[in-house]
Amino acid sequence: MPIAWREAYHPLMRVQLSHPERQVEVKGPKRVRELLRDLNLIQEAYLVIRGDDLVTEDELLKDEDEVEVRPVISGG
Amino acid sequence: MKCKKCKTKAVIGLPRHNAAFCKPCFNEFVHDQVARAVKSERMFGPKDRILVAVSGGKDSLALWDILLKLGYRADGLYVDLGIAGYSARSREKVERFAETTGKRHQATLLIHTVQEEEGAGIRELADLVNRPTCSACGTIKRYQFNRAAVDHDYDVMATGHNLDDEAARLLGNVLHWQEEYLEKQGPSLPASVEGFAKKVKPLYRLAERELAAYAVLNRIDYIVEECPMAKGSKMLLYKDVLNRLEIESPGTKQSFYWGFLDKQAKAQPAPVSMAEKDQATLHPCSLCHQPTTAEICSYCRMMARAKAGSLR
Numbered sequence: 001m002p003i004a005w006r007e008a009y010h011p012l013m014r015v016q017l018s019h020p021e022r023q024v025e026v027k028g029p030k031r032v033r034e035l036l037r038d039l040n041l042i043q044e045a046y047l048v049i050r051g052d053d054l055v056t057e058d059e060l061l062k063d064e065d066e067v068e069v070r071p072v073i074s075g076g
Numbered sequence: 077m078k079c080k081k082c083k084t085k086a087v088i089g090l091p092r093h094n095a096a097f098c099k100p101c102f103n104e105f106v107h108d109q110v111a112r113a114v115k116s117e118r119m120f121g122p123k124d125r126i127l128v129a130v131s132g133g134k135d136s137l138a139l140w141d142i143l144l145k146l147g148y149r150a151d152g153l154y155v156d157l158g159i160a161g162y163s164a165r166s167r168e169k170v171e172r173f174a175e176t177t178g179k180r181h182q183a184t185l186l187i188h189t190v191q192e193e194e195g196a197g198i199r200e201l202a203d204l205v206n207r208p209t210c211s212a213c214g215t216i217k218r219y220q221f222n223r224a225a226v227d228h229d230y231d232v233m234a235t236g237h238n239l240d241d242e243a244a245r246l247l248g249n250v251l252h253w254q255e256e257y258l259e260k261q262g263p264s265l266p267a268s269v270e271g272f273a274k275k276v277k278p279l280y281r282l283a284e285r286e287l288a289a290y291a292v293l294n295r296i297d298y299i300v301e302e303c304p305m306a307k308g309s310k311m312l313l314y315k316d317v318l319n320r321l322e323i324e325s326p327g328t329k330q331s332f333y334w335g336f337l338d339k340q341a342k343a344q345p346a347p348v349s350m351a352e353k354d355q356a357t358l359h360p361c362s363l364c365h366q367p368t369t370a371e372i373c374s375y376c377r378m379m380a381r382a383k384a385g386s387l388r
Contacts, residue, residue, distance in 0.1 A: 019302060044319040047288050054087040054292055056077040056096060072288035073240065073315050074133055075306025 013061055015039075016068040028065065033057040036069070045073050088289045091326035099293050106290050109281040110142050117264040119276040124231035126150040127273075129221045130173075130185075132166030134291040134298040135236030137173050139279055141296055143234070144181040150234070152178065155220045156189040157213060158197025159305065166299045173296065186228070188220050194379055196386065199305075204385035205378050209305045212378065219375040223366060225273035237263075237277040240284035243329040244314035246336055259350060262337065268354035271367045283329065284315075 012025035015035070026035060032048045032055055048055050049068040061067055077086040079098035086096035090105075097105055113119065120126055126143060130136040130152040143150040154170045156163050167187070174185035191197050196204070202212035225233040242261065249257045267274040279287065291298050306312065321328045360366070361373035368374070 018300060042319055042323050044283075044285055044322045045316070047285065047292060049292060054289055056086050056089050058077050058089075070288065070292075070300060071302075072134070072285045073312065073319070074135075074284070074302060075309040075312045 011063055013063050013065050013067060016066075018069075018071055026061075028063040029060050031057070032059045032061060035061060035067070039069065041069065045071060047072055087293065088286075090286065092283070092322070092330060094326075102289065102293065106138075106282060106286065107142060107146060110139075110278050111146060113263065113278045113281050114276075117262075117276065119234075119264050119278060120148070120232045120274075122147065122149075124149065125229070127186075127221070127225045127228065127230040127233045128152050129217070129233065129235045130154050130170050131236070132169040132299045133236070134288050134296070135238050135241075135279060135284070137169070137236075137296050137298050138287045138290050138294075139234060139236040140173070140183070141177055141294065142290075143278070144177065144183055149183075151184045151186065151230070153186045153188065153221060153224050155217055156187060156191070157216070158189070158191040159199065159303065160197075162299075162301070162304055163197075165301070169297055169299050177296075186224060188224065190216060190220075194382070196382065201378070201382045204382040207378075210309060213305065215374055215378060219366065219373075222271075222273050222275075223364075226271055226366075230273065232274040232276055234276050234278055236279055236287075238279045238282055238284050238287055239329055239333060240315050240318065241311075242277070242280050243318055243333040244311050246333055247314045247318060248310060258336075258340075262340065266351050268351040269358045269367050271360060271365060272354070272358070280333070281330075 013028045013030070015024050015026050017024060017039070026038070033043065035048070036043055036046060043057060047070045049070060050059070050061065050065050077089055077096045078084065079086045079101050080095040081101040082098060084098045087099050088102055089096040126148055128136065128140045128143065128150050130140055131154070140150060140152055152170065152174060154167060156167055170185065174183070178185060190201070194201065198213050198216060199209055201216070202209040205212060221233055221235075242263070246261060249261065263277040263280040265275040318329050318332070357369050358367040361368045361376055362371055363376040364373060366373050366375070
C-alpha cells in the first residue's frame, strides 16, 4: 500500500490528554511506554487507559485504539 | 505483563514492588496496604466511627470506598469551598458516590458550605485577608474537618493523603528545615487535647498512581481536573522531582517517607511527647473554643479580618 494513501485513509490512534484537555493523533502500533516517551511524559505520573481498561507499559497500542493518557498527580 | 500472584494478564505494573497485578489481585494489594497502615499505626478499630474528608478527587473517594469495603463505619464530609465551577463539579462527584456506594454501606455524607457559613467563598476570603488561596484553604479545611469530627462525636478523622503527598511535604519541610512541622508528619496524630479530633492518613503506603488506578479499575467517578488554585504550587514541583527520582530508582518515595517514619519512631516515643506538648501549649480559642496556641485561633482571626475587610 503506498504510504501516502495509507496516511490519507487509515485512521490514526486517537490519544486524549489533560491539563490542558486536548486530543492528538499518533501512528501505531506503539507500546504504551513508547507512547509516553514520545509525549515526553513520565510513567510514574500517568495512567494509560484504552477504552475503559487500564493497560500496562508493555501493551501494544494500535491505530484503531482510543487511548486516554490520564495525569494522576494533584497539587493539594 | 503477567500478574505476580495469579499469572493472568496484568492491568498495572508496580516497579517499586517489582510486581504487576490483575484487577482482583491489585484490589487485594490496595486493601491489604490500607489494613496494614491502620493496624501498624493503631489508627482505628472495627467499632470506631470514622469521618472521611472527601474532596471529589481520586484519593479521598478511594479511601472512603476502601474503608467501607473493609467493613469500617465511615461517613464522609465534603467542604464546599465555593471555587467557581470547580466546587460544583467536585461536589457532584461526591454526592453521586454517597448515593451509590455510600448508601449501599449505610454511610452518610455531611456537607459544609463555606459561602453559607462565612458569607464568602475561599478566593474572596483569601483576598480579604491577603493570604495565598491555598494557605487560607488549608486553614479552613483543617478547621472545618476537625470541628465536624468533634461536634458529631466521630472517633477519628481520616484524610486521603497518599505516599506522594507525604513524601513531597517531607521534601519541602526538609529543604527549608522546618523542623517544627516534621513532628506532625506522621500518619496518625493523637486527639491530644479536648476539642482536637484524632487524625489519620490510611493511604500513606500507597502511591498516587496506584490510587488513580484503583479508582479507574473500580469505576469510581472522580474529578480529574486539577483545582484551578493549585497551578504552579510547590507541591506539584516536589512531586515531579520525586517522580523523576522514582523512575530512575524505584522505591525512592517510600524509602524517603517510610525511612523518616522509622527514624522518628526510634528517636522518641512520639505520640506521648506530642500529646504532652499539645496539652502544654494548646487551650480553647476564646471565640469558638477550638484548640489553639493563641488567645484567638487562626480561623477566627482570619474570619474577623475577612469581615473587617469586606466592610471597608
